[in-house]
Amino acid sequence: MKKLLIVYYSYTGGTAQMVEAAAQAGRGEDGTDLRTIRAEDCQPEDMLSADGYIFATPENLAAMAGVMKAFFDRCYYPLLGKIEGRPYAAMICAGSDGENAQRQLERIATGWRLKKVIDSLIICTHAQTKQEILVSKIISDTDRQQCAETGATLSAGLAMGVF
Numbered sequence: 564m565k566k567l568l569i570v571y572y573s574y575t576g577g578t579a580q581m582v583e584a585a586a587q588a589g590r591g592e593d594g595t596d597l598r599t600i601r602a603e604d605c606q607p608e609d610m611l612s613a614d615g616y617i618f619a620t621p622e623n624l625a626a627m628a629g630v631m632k633a634f635f636d637r638c639y640y641p642l643l644g645k646i647e648g649r650p651y652a653a654m655i656c657a658g659s660d661g662e663n664a665q666r667q668l669e670r671i672a673t674g675w676r677l678k679k680v681i682d683s684l685i686i687c688t689h690a691q692t693k694q695e696i697l698v699s700k701i702i703s704d705t706d707r708q709q710c711a712e713t714g715a716t717l718s719a720g721l722a723m724g725v726f
């Protein structure tokens with residue numbers, strides 16, 4: 564059975580709900596074993612034992628979240644040359660932008676020679692004031708549906724061997 568790993572970080576819950584939607588849809592596809600792991604817990608061996616990945620992070624201070632970056636910093640060289648060609652997707656939770664986090668993440672994935680098999684998804688929570696940013700997020704059903712499509716696409720593609 565093919566293995567899909569979702570590596571994520573979330574501070575106020577938005578990205579976590581995006582991951583929940585993607586994971587639920589991905590688990591609905593036969594033939595793929597889907598696991599989620601928080602970025603701070605993810606080690607190179609977790610990555611090595613998976614066949615495909617979804618990376619999910621908030622954009623914080625015009626960058627991917629520091630915990631997510633620390634995961635990439637920790638795993639980049641141990642995995643370089645060992646995961647080439649594996650499929651991935653990226654999901655970003657942003658208050659207003661998200662493009663810098665997407666760019667950074669895709670650049671690292673390109674360095675690993677991973678294969679982007681679906682457009683990266685940016686979900687905007689429209690949190691811009693201090694109060695809005697610090698409050699727990701609620702991801703809308705429409706946005707959850709988009710995350711579900713990312714999870715289902717990766718999962719089904721892996722199971723069918725199309726990537």
Ligand SMILES: Cc1cc2nc3c(=O)[nH]c(=O)nc-3n(C[C@H](O)[C@H](O)[C@H](O)COP(=O)(O)O)c2cc1C
Nearest residue numbers: 573574575576577578621623624625657658659660
């Ligand atoms: C320290 C900090 C910095 C942030 N900087 C940005 C930013 O540069 N661009 C942006 O679009 N959103 C920014 N945000 C908003 C978050 O991306 C937004 O609240 C998102 O929904 C958080 O996802 P989470 O609920 O998974 O933590 C920032 C939030 C925090 C806490």
